[in-house]
Amino acid sequence: MGVKEFLSQTTIAKYGRAIRATPREMLFNPHLILTAMMYAMCGVPQTWDQGAAATVPSLKGFQSYFGLDSDADQVSTFVSIIYIGYAIGAAGSFLLNNRLGRLWSYRIYVFIYIVGQIIAVFAPNLGTLYAARIIAGIGIGSVTVIGPIALVEISPVEIRGLLTSWYVVAVSATLMIANFCVYGILLHVPPSRLQYQIAWFAPCIYMALCILASFFLWESPRWLLLVGRRDEAIATFVHLRGLPADHPRIQTEIREVEEEIIMSQAEDSLTVKVMVKEMFTKTTNLRRLQQVLFSYALAQLSGANSITSYFVSISKIVGLVSDDPADSLFLSSMYTFSKLMFTLIASFFFIDALGRRKSLLIGVMTQVLSHLYIGVYIKKNQEGPVSNAASQTAIAALFIHAFGYAVGLLILPYVFGSELWPNRIRSFGTVLGSTFHWLFVYAMKYAFPPLLASTNNWGAFIFFAGWCFIAFVYVFFMVPEVSGLTVEQIEDLFRGPWFKAYPQIGARSPSPKTGK
Numbered sequence: 001m002g003v004k005e006f007l008s009q010t011t012i013a014k015y016g017r018a019i020r021a022t023p024r025e026m027l028f029n030p031h032l033i034l035t036a037m038m039y040a041m042c043g044v045p046q047t048w049d050q051g052a053a054a055t056v057p058s059l060k061g062f063q064s065y066f067g068l069d070s071d072a073d074q075v076s077t078f079v080s081i082i083y084i085g086y087a088i089g090a091a092g093s094f095l096l097n098n099r100l101g102r103l104w105s106y107r108i109y110v111f112i113y114i115v116g117q118i119i120a121v122f123a124p125n126l127g128t129l130y131a132a133r134i135i136a137g138i139g140i141g142s143v144t145v146i147g148p149i150a151l152v153e154i155s156p157v158e159i160r161g162l163l164t165s166w167y168v169v170a171v172s173a174t175l176m177i178a179n180f181c182v183y184g185i186l187l188h189v190p191p192s193r194l195q196y197q198i199a200w201f202a203p204c205i206y207m208a209l210c211i212l213a214s215f216f217l218w219e220s221p222r223w224l225l226l227v228g229r230r231d232e233a234i235a236t237f238v239h240l241r242g243l244p245a246d247h248p249r250i251q252t253e254i255r256e257v258e259e260e261i262i263m264s265q266a267e268d269s270l271t272v273k274v275m276v277k278e279m280f281t282k283t284t285n286l287r288r289l290q291q292v293l294f295s296y297a298l299a300q301l302s303g304a305n306s307i308t309s310y311f312v313s314i315s316k317i318v319g320l321v322s323d324d325p326a327d328s329l330f331l332s333s334m335y336t337f338s339k340l341m342f343t344l345i346a347s348f349f350f351i352d353a354l355g356r357r358k359s360l361l362i363g364v365m366t367q368v369l370s371h372l373y374i375g376v377y378i379k380k381n382q383e384g385p386v387s388n389a390a391s392q393t394a395i396a397a398l399f400i401h402a403f404g405y406a407v408g409l410l411i412l413p414y415v416f417g418s419e420l421w422p423n424r425i426r427s428f429g430t431v432l433g434s435t436f437h438w439l440f441v442y443a444m445k446y447a448f449p450p451l452l453a454s455t456n457n458w459g460a461f462i463f464f465a466g467w468c469f470i471a472f473v474y475v476f477f478m479v480p481e482v483s484g485l486t487v488e489q490i491e492d493l494f495r496g497p498w499f500k501a502y503p504q505i506g507a508r509s510p511s512p513k514t515g516k
Contacts, residue, residue, distance in 0.1 A: 022156065022158045022159075023241075023242070023243060023249065025241070025242035025243055026156050026158075026241050026242055026243065026249075027156075027158075027159065028242075029240065029241065029242035031217075031218060031239040031240055031242070032154065032155075032156075032163075032240045032241070032242070034217060035154055035217040035218045035240065036151060036154060036155065036163045036166055037166065038106075038210060038213055038214055038217050039102070039106070039146075039147050039150040039151050039154070039167070040147065040151065040163075040166035040167045040169065040170045041147075041170055041207070041210045042106065042143045042144060042146060042147025042148075042167060042170075043144070043147060043167045043168065043169075043170035043171035043174065044170055044171075044174045044203060044206065044207060044210075045110070045113045045136070045139065045140045045143060045203060045207065046140050046143075046144055046171060046174075047171045047172070047174040047175040047178065048174050048175075048177075048178045048202075048203040049082060049133075049136065049140065049178075050175060050178075050305075050308065051174065051175040051176070051177075051178025051179045051181075051182070051336060052178045052181075052182060052199045052200065053078065053079045053082070055178070055179055055182040055183070055329055055332055056182055056195075056196050056199055056200075057078065058182070058186065058329055059182065059185065059186060059191070059195040059196055059199075060191035060195070061189075061191045061192045061193055061194065061195035061196055062195065062196040064191065065193055065196075066078075066125075066126050066129065067126070068126075076445070076446055076448075076449050077130070077446075078129075078130075078133075079310075079445055080442050080445040080446040081130050081133055081134060081137075082133040082134065082136065082137040082140070083137060083438050083439070083441050083442030083445065084134055084137060084442060085116075085133065085134040085135060085136065085137020085138040085139075085140070085141060086137045086138075086140055086141035086144070086438030086441070086442070087141060087435050087438040087439045087442065088134075088137070088138050088141065089109070089112075089137060089138035089139060089140060089141025089142035089143075089145075090141040090142065090144065090145050090431060090434035090435040090437070090438055091141075091431060091435040092138070092142065093105065093109065093141070093142040093145045093146065093427075093431055093434075094272075094427060094428055094431040096108065096142075097145065097146060097149065097427040097431070098223070098226070098227075098427050101219055101220070101223055101224075101227075102146055102149065102150040102153070102219060102220045102223055103214055103217075103218075103219050105142070105146045106143065106146050106147075106150070106211075106214055107211050107214055108142075109139050109142035109143040109146060110139065110143055110207045110208075110210060110211050111139070111211065112135065112136075112138055112139030112142065113136050113138075113139025113140055113143065113207065114139070114204045114207060114208060115135060115136075115139070116132050116133065116134075116135035116136025116137070116138070116139055117132070117136050117200050117201065117203065117204050118201070118204065119131070119132035119135060119136075120132035120133060120136065120200050121197045121200050121201050122197075141434065141435075141438050144434055144438075145427075145430050145431055145434045147167050148164060148167055148414050148415070148417060148418040148430065149220075149418045149426055149427060149430050150220050151163055151164045151166065151167055151418070152164055152415075152418040152419045152426070153220040153221070153222040153223060153423075153426070154218070154220055154221070154222075154240055156241070157485065157486045158352075159352060160352070160419065160483075161347075161351040161352035161356065161415055161483055162347055162348065162351065162352050164414065164415045164418065164419065165343070165346065165347035165351050165411045165414075165415065166347065167414055168343055168347070168406075168410055168411045168414055169340070169343050169344060169347055171343075171410075172336070172339045172340040172342075172343040172344075172406070172410075173340050174203075175308070175336040175339060175340070176333065176336035176337045176339070176340045178199070178203075178336075179329065179332050179333035179335075179336045180333045180337075181198075181199055181202060182199050182329060183329040183330060183332075183333050185198055185199060186329055218236050218239055218240055219232070219236060220236075221233040221234075221236040221237045221240065221257075222257055222423050224236060225254070225257050225258060225261065225423075226261060226423055226424065233254070234250070234254065237250050237253060237254065238250065241253075253486075256486060256489075257423060260422060260423055260424075260491075261423055261424060272428075275424075275425050275428045276428075278424075278425060279425060279428060279429065279432070283494075283495075284491060284494040284495055285421075285422075285425065285429070285494075287494040288420045288421060288429065288494055289429065289432065289433075291416060291420060291478070291479065291494075292413070292416055292417050292420060292429065292432075292433040293432075293433060293436050294474060294478075295409070295412060295413040295416050295417070296413045296417065296433060296436060296437040296440060297436075297440055298364075298409060298467065298468075298470070298471040298474065299409040299410070299413045300437075300440050300441055300444045301444070301464065301467035301468075301470075301471075302364065302367050302405065302409050302464055302467060302468050302471065303367075303371065303460070303461070303463075303464030303467075303468075304367070304401065304402070304405035304409065304410065305441060305444065305445070306444055306445060306448040306464075307398070307401070308335075308336070308339075310448060310449070311331075311332045311335055313449075313452075314398075315331055315332070317378060317452070317457050318374065318377070318378060318381075318394050318395075318398070335398065335399065335402065338399050338402050338403075339402045339405075339406055339410075342402055342403045342405075342406035342407070343406045343410065343411065345406070345407075346359065346406045346407045346410075346411055347411065350362075350407050351411055351412070351415065351483070352483055355481050355483045356412055356415065356416070356479070356481060356482060356483055357475065357479050357480070357481045359407050359408055359411075359412065360408045360409070360412050360471075360475045360479060361408075361472060361475055361476065362404070362407055362408065363404045363405060363406070363407035363408020363409060363410075363412075364404065364408050364409060364468045364469075364471040364472045364475065365404070365468075365472055366400060366401070366403060366404025366407070366408075367401055367404040367405060367408070367409075367464075367465075367468040368465050368468040368469050368472065369400075370397040370398070370400045370401035370404060371401065371461045371462070371464045371465035371468060372461070372462070372465045373393065373394070373397045374394060374397050374398065374401070374461045375458045375459070375460075375461030375462040375465065376458070377390060377391075377393070377394040377397070377458075378394075378457050378458035378461065379456075379458040382456070382457075382458065409471065413437070416482075417429075417430055417433040417434065417437075418430050419482065419490070420482070420490060420494075422491065448460075451463070480493040480494075
């Protein structure tokens with residue numbers, strides 16, 4: 001095989017051919033782009049809170065009013081309690097997602113988040129603040145379910161990974177903006193309650209505008225077909241694809257969705273009892289559930305979210321900053337800016353172009369190496385002075401770790417969590433995955449300070465490195481490639497026993513039309 005022929009068979013070359021064959025009207029369709037951007041905004045509440053929770057405790061106004069500071073042990077309950085609400089919201093969203101549709105669910109969940117934030121803004125004491133964070137968490141947990149679901153359902157197969165990853169781009173952008181917001185407050189707002197009130201009220205204005213924008217954008221056509229609103233589904237496909245109703249591409253999409261629904265649908269298919277039975281008695285769905293739960297668990301066990309939430313504390317452990325809050329907040333803000341840039345790179349050049357599987361392998365191995373260096377550095381730094389070069393490399397390792405996470409375990413669980421499921425049980429499957437995810441996040445963030453203390457700080461990073469290596473092995477043997485397949489064509493990849501997953505990975509080269 002010549003070099004040219006070899007290069008033509010690479011994943012990137014195949015992706016390029018698929019993009020060139022896609023109608024321009026689909027790729028540059030303002031209806032699709034704006035609707036995808038609106039659903040991607042579901043990631044804003046999640047990481048505005050994450051960024052603010054990591055940095056607001058550094059504000060003197062917050063410290064004096066609530067009696068907390070930025071020490072990891074002091075703020076562990078404040079940081080982690082919201083994830084109880086996340087789990088409640090994610091689980092409860094199942095009651096509305098299929099009944100009301102994606103758009104109305106979106107509006108209701110964002111409204112709940114805004115109510116929780118406003119209560120937090122005016123909270124008179126720590127108990128009320130914790131209650132407000134649980135209420136806001138219910139809205140956040142719910143909206144994090146509906147966003148990826150809707151993005152998967154509206155996206156053309158050629159750019160499904162790209163559009164779905166916009167959710168994580170919004171997550172990373174918001175994290176950066178929240179950090180810089182708190183940094184600006186520290187510099188320009190005198191110590192008072194107004195400091196943290198600004199940080200918590202600002203996202204309410206933006207998300208209220210998103211609710212308003214939702215009235216001008218589009219519902220999921222797959223959900224419309226699922227509930228029997230075929231004419232509306234066709235009209236929505238026409239707008240989201242930019243093609244006439246009789247175009248072969250639209251006709252093919254409608255036919256595939258309807259065939260998948262008809263194949264599995266009983267008259268009572270939308271009842272909880274039937275969906276629970278289908279989820280836990282059908283082998284392919286159990287395989288999907290295992291894939292989703294493992295991807296969410298490994299994302300947290302990789303340590304990346306813990307580093308982000310406790311970045312100020314970790315930067316002090318590593319010896320990167322002084323006790324000056326401005327130094328800590330500036331470095332934290334630059335860290336989140338780097339995560340945004342890395343996420344943009346991953347969304348455009350990895351997830352669809354290189355594929356889900358290869359992106360995961362590259363990402364987790366990068367995390368392994370960076371964790372090992374940071375752990376060894378902290379150990380040596382505790383034993384005695386280290387060189388300036390070693391300290392600078394430790395700073396770089398934190399940012400390299402952020403790159404690895406962005407390429408792999410940041411984006412991919414959200415994409416897998418929605419795209420792997422059949423249309424009929426996508427909401428139920430995503431709810432199960434998200435509920436598990438947020439409970440696991442709560443446990444990890446609450447346990448992180450004790451983990452640091454019990455492992456003398458450096459051992460925590462070796463612990464995370466070990467889990468990242470386990471993630472590498474798991475992905476290599478268990479995770480199939482689904483890029484280039486429609487959500488209706490993924491079923492075949494999960495047939496058969498788990499130990500056949502790896503042999504199937506290289507044996508499948510789907511065509512754009514049939515997936516076979």
